[in-house]
Amino acid sequence: MMTAPLKTTIKNIVFITLLAFLELPGRAITIPPGDSARRSTPAQALQYLGSIKDLQQSKWWPNVPPAQLLNNLRTFTIEPLAFYEGKTTNFCSYSALTYIPLTYDPLGFARFMIELYKNGQANFGKNQLKPSKPVRMEAGLLRYKGSLDINPAGQMWFLTLADHYKGYLNFFNRRFQKGDENTFWASTNFAKFNRMLRRLFKGTIKAQGADLFRPAIKDLPSYLETQMQKGLVFLYLNNKKLYRKSHKQSLISTPTHYVLLTNIRKLPDGNIEFEYWDYGARALQQLSPEFLKNIIYGVSVWTPRVSK
Missing domain, CATH: 3.90.70 (Cathepsin B; Chain A)
Structure with a gap:
């Protein structure tokens, strides 16, 4: 019978093998400036996630199970192009820009998400992201959004970004209420999108x-x-x-x-x-x-x- 550490090792090998296929020409986007632009690798992110033992249920995110959070983050690492904003939501801008951390710094993204889960706030780029209580209570509860339903980590990330960054489209709806993932509360105008790129990522x-x-x-x-x-x-x-x-x-x-x-x-x-x-x-x-x-x-x- 395989021990738990052996199962984890085999699983990580499978993940990395799948990742290698995903990076074949024509299957993924080539990083233009070369490997020097990459701050960490998927293998490093998987190793970090595999090292986390007995992650306790967060008091800040009561509807996000720790095991599901870790599983989501592993999936993000090996399949960045599978990241999905969900049906009927206004999360498309946040989903699009998420390709950057998952490609250039998957380890940094994983560490950020774990810190956000443990402490209810975390630094990312030039900002400290501290989502409001209604947002933290809602993550993990979104339904009828397709695969986002079983992706509480994605819900955490999308809701946190939408809660922090505001543009003129959000002027009349700045405080989250249930169902606002489908409304102007989550929408993104062009200037706001570019501001998020500047504030979140080095480039x-x-x-x-x-x-x-x-x-x-x-x-x-x-x-x-x-x-x-x-x-x-x-x-x-x-x-x-x-x-x-x-x-x-x-x-x-x-x-x-x-x-x-x-x-x-x-x-x-x-x-x-x-x-x-x-x-x-x-x-x-x-x-x-x-x-x-x-x-x-x-x-x-x-x-x-x-x-x-």
């Missing part, structure tokens, strides 16, 4: 666009392709138009969604192959250059600070 931000006006970029597909060689490209786009059955103009055109661009290329027929991370999975569509330009309102390029 530089180059942003073009606005909430109501599209970026003035002449050849948008070529620009996006070039920027992907420099850093991670986040897009603020009109999601309703993107998923319309017919790509036609609508009377109301506003950005509603954040995604992470994973690949883009021009096709021989003149259309654009547009691949992006959305709702915990990769989506691939072929769009005309005109339609692509019509749906994109903001382009944020995050370039990590490379260690010397």
Whole structure:
């Protein structure tokens, strides 16, 4: 019979093996500046999580079981692209930017989450995140959100970010009440999104666009392709138009969604192959250059600070 430590060791080996497959070309995003931009590795994060024994139930997060928290954090480490904001929520911006810590510093993210769980507050980037009591009481209770239902760690992270960072869209709803994950309380305007990138992660931000006006970029597909060689490209786009059955103009055109661009290329027929991370999975569509330009309102390029 296998002992508990042996089972843990075998499980970690399986996790790391799966991770190796996830990093094959075409399966994951390449870190543009190379390994020097990575602050820690998935193997280090898994080792840290495996070293935590007898994590006690947090008094700050009474509806987040410790065993489930650790299991969620292991999953985040080996499958960063599976991170999912849940159905009907306004958590898409927080989900998109979460790819950064899970890719560049999974150990730092795991340590932050454990400290947040134990103490009810923790430092991340340039901010001390101290979620309010209603938020802490709600984490672990969100339901009917798809896989987010069984992801209390994700609920903790999303609710904490939404509670801390505010923009003008949150002006009339700044204090969490049950169900606010679906309302303007959790929404993110373009300036707020870029501010979160600057405050949370070490790197530089180059942003073009606005909430109501599209970026003035002449050849948008070529620009996006070039920027992907420099850093991670986040897009603020009109999601309703993107998923319309017919790509036609609508009377109301506003950005509603954040995604992470994973690949883009021009096709021989003149259309654009547009691949992006959305709702915990990769989506691939072929769009005309005109339609692509019509749906994109903001382009944020995050370039990590490379260690010397």
